[in-house]
Amino acid sequence: xxxxxxxxxxxxxxxxxxxxxxxxxxxxxxxxxxxxxxxxxxxxxxxxxxxxxxxxxxxxxxxxxxxxxxxxxxxxxxxxxxxxxxxxxxxxxxxxxxxxxxxxxxxxxxxxxxxxxxxxxxxxxxxxxxxxxxxxxxxxxxxxxxxxxxxxxxxxxxxxxxxxxxxxxxxxxxxxxxxxxxxxxxxxxxxxxxxxxxxxxxxxxxxxxxxxxxxxxxxxxxxxxxxxxxxxxxxxxxxxxxxxxxxxxxxxxxxxxxxxxxxxxxxxxxxxxxxxxxxxxxxxxxxxxxxxxxxxxxxxxxxxxxxxxxxxxxxxxxxxxxxx
Amino acid sequence: xxxxxxxxxxxxxxxxxxxxxxxxxxxxxxxxxxxxxxxxxxxxxxxxxxxxxxxxxxxxxxxxxxxxxxxxxxxxxxxxxxxxxxxxxxxxxxxxxxxxxxxxxxxxxxxxxxxxxxxxxxxxxxxxxxxx
Numbered sequence: 074x075x076x077x078x079x080x081x082x083x084x085x086x087x088x089x090x091x092x093x094x095x096x097x098x099x100x101x102x103x104x105x106x107x108x109x110x111x112x113x114x115x116x117x118x119x120x121x122x123x124x125x126x127x128x129x130x131x132x133x134x135x136x137x138x139x140x141x142x143x144x145x146x147x148x149x150x151x152x153x154x155x156x157x158x159x160x161x162x163x164x165x166x167x168x169x170x171x172x173x174x175x176x177x178x179x180x181x182x183x184x185x186x187x188x189x190x191x192x193x194x195x196x197x198x199x200x201x202x203x204x205x206x207x208x209x210x211x212x213x214x215x216x217x218x219x220x221x222x223x224x225x226x227x228x229x230x231x232x233x234x235x236x237x238x239x240x241x242x243x244x245x246x247x248x249x250x251x252x253x254x255x256x257x258x259x260x261x262x263x264x265x266x267x268x269x270x271x272x273x274x275x276x277x278x279x280x281x282x283x284x285x286x287x288x289x290x291x292x293x294x295x296x297x298x299x300x301x302x303x304x305x306x307x308x309x310x311x312x313x314x315x316x317x318x319x320x321x322x323x324x325x326x327x328x329x330x331x332x333x334x335x336x337x338x339x340x341x342x343x344x345x346x347x348x349x350x351x352x353x354x355x356x357x358x359x360x361x362x363x364x365x366x367x368x369x370x371x372x373x374x375x376x377x378x379x380x381x382x383x384x385x386x387x388x389x390x391x392x393x394x395x396x397x
Numbered sequence: 398x399x400x401x402x403x404x405x406x407x408x409x410x411x412x413x414x415x416x417x418x419x420x421x422x423x424x425x426x427x428x429x430x431x432x433x434x435x436x437x438x439x440x441x442x443x444x445x446x447x448x449x450x451x452x453x454x455x456x457x458x459x460x461x462x463x464x465x466x467x468x469x470x471x472x473x474x475x476x477x478x479x480x481x482x483x484x485x486x487x488x489x490x491x492x493x494x495x496x497x498x499x500x501x502x503x504x505x506x507x508x509x510x511x512x513x514x515x516x517x518x519x520x521x522x523x524x525x526x527x528x529x
Contacts, residue, residue, distance in 0.1 A: 199399055200477035206405050208471050225471045233478060243475075315520070318513045322506055329506070352509045356516050 080166035085138050087172040088160060088383060090179050092137030093283075095382045097130040099375055101288055108291070116302045116354070118363035123296045125368050127280040133372070133379050140380055158384035161391065171390060186282050194235070194275065201233055220259060222247065228327040230258050232265040235272045240265070249327050250320070257312050257320045264304035274300065298347055302354050314355040321351055403432060403440045408449060408470075411463040418458040 104126055111119055141160050145151040167173060208223045223229075226245035232238050240262035247255060265271070277296045281289040309317050325348050400408070403426070410425055411417070417425075423437040441461055444450045449470075452459040465473075 196399075197478055200474050203400050203405065204471065204474040204478060207409070207467060207474065223471070223475075225468065225475070227472055227475060229475060231478070315513050315517050319510070322509050322513065326503075326506055329503070349505065349509060352512065356512065 077164065080164050081143065083166040083176065084160060084163050084172065085142055086176055087166075088141045089134045089138035090175050091134075091383045091386060092379050093130045093134030093179075095386065096133035096137075096375060096379045097283055099378060099382075100126055100129045101284055103371075103375075104288065104291075111295070113359060113361060114363045115360050116299055116306065116358075118361075119295070120299045120303070121365070122363070122368060123277070123292055123299065125372060127277055127284075127292055129372065129375070130283060131280070133376055136376055137379050137383055141383075154380075158380055160384075160387065186279065190275075190279055190282075197233070220262075228324065228331055230262055230324070232262045233271055234266075235275060236269075238266040238269060238271050245331075246324065246327065250323070253312070253316065254320045254323060257308055257317055258324065260308040260311060261304045261317075264307035265300065267307075268300065268303065270300040270304070298350060301347070301351055305351055305355055306358070309355060314358075318352045318355040321348060321355075401440070401443075403430070403436065404444055406430070407437070407440050407444060408463060411450065411461055412467050415462045416453075416460045418455075418460055420458075422461070 107122075111122055114122075139145070140154050141158070143151075143163055146155075168177075204223065205221070208225050221239055221241045223241050223243040225243045226248075227243050228246040228249060230240070230242040230246055232240045240259065242255075242258060242262070246258065250258065274293070274297060278289075278293055281292040283289075284292065305317055305321075406426055406429065407422060410422060414421075414425070419434065419438050419441055422441065423432070423434045426432060426437060441450065441452075441459075445452060445461070449463065449465055450461050451464045452461050454460075
């Protein structure tokens with residue numbers, strides 16, 4: 074049994090975790106309700122919503138912990154909150170209680186996640202190095218410094234690298250595109266590199282892994298699409314949106330025509346509707362912004378609900394299990 | 398697919414010189430790096446076990462051949478770069494310009510092209526109207 078400041082810290086971590094789990098549940102339910110309406114808002118609004126939802130459990134968990142924290146026990150707000158919600162036995166903590174089990178399970182899950190994601194990233198990094206070795210990758214060119222050209226007839230272009238993203242375009246794509254089309258592809262990839270999209274996608278993938286699998290896949294797919302929209306829009310500030318859309322369709326056709334025996338690269342990257350979505354977004358962009366106050370007000374409501382649910386859950390579970 | 402530096406060099410050599418034994422591979426690679434015959438033999442063994450090489454016995458020695466073409470390996474590697482999260486809808490390390498699902502058929506692409514063309518015409522019409 075831990076008594077003293079360490080017990081306080083462990084209890085605060087338990088509160089944060091309960092807040093995390095409760096808010097993840099609440100946010101999962103609400104996302105299912107709003108998911109179909111999200112697409113009607115502007116790209117930036119969609120991005121903000123996804124970021125808020127995947128980081129929501131962490132932020133709400135931490136804020137719930139702060140509300141319960143005795144650090145602020147001399148403040149008026151703490152006294153007010155304490156009248157409504159409170160945590161018993163702050164200075165006592167037992168590792169073999171349900172509090173301890175919650176912390177241990179969450180830590181194990183997080184460690185497993187880090188190992189799995191980390192090894193996945195390592196495998197990808199290694200494959201990229203091997204690719205550069207075998208494909209006689211040419212670093213940069215007169216027209217496109219920073220671009221790497223892969224000596225392969227597969228029509229592909231992608232940006233990879235977490236902290237120093239690098240754009241790759243294959244010879245198979247270069248040879249089949251006009252100069253203007255190639256510029257569009259390169260500008261699009263450079264936009265990904267500028268926005269550090271591989272890194273942000275990795276973070277989203279990590280954060281969303283705490284949600285149910287299907288929902289996590291939905292977040293990742295939607296966020297990936299949003300990054301494509303943003304890179305497309307960035308390219309469409311220099312080239313006509315119709316030209317960007319036409320290039321997108323042409324590249325899709327080239328990939329489609331490429332014998333699948335040799336590669337199914339990127340074939341499963343997006344669903345069939347994503348190119349359709351991107352073309353539609355280029356031709357008729359959705360500009361309806363969501364006022365920032367809406368998600369902020371929603372998250373505030375979620376915070377109140379989380380705090381009350383944590384308190385209720387704690388009391389309910391305590392009536393079944395005890396700390397000892 | 399993890400490939401060590403020596404394995405990469407062995408594979409690279411076998412693409413240009415198929416059907417050689419370990420001594421020949423060692424002789425060639427020792428121009429580039431200091432590796433013992435045993436080390437080269439181990440690298441060949443590993444590549445064989447990974448299914449990247451095949452071998453034929455000739456006398457007491459094995460002759461090695463690349464089992465996979467350079468282009469096919471590059472295709473596999475591009476797949477690996479994009480695949481880990483991709484197949485689960487969780488692409489992270491890669492941001493590709495265009496990726497087309499196998500479900501996306503020519504008709505859908507034709508439809509998109511027509512949509513783009515229609516928009517171009519409408520814009521042209523609008524510009525002409527504005528000029529008048």
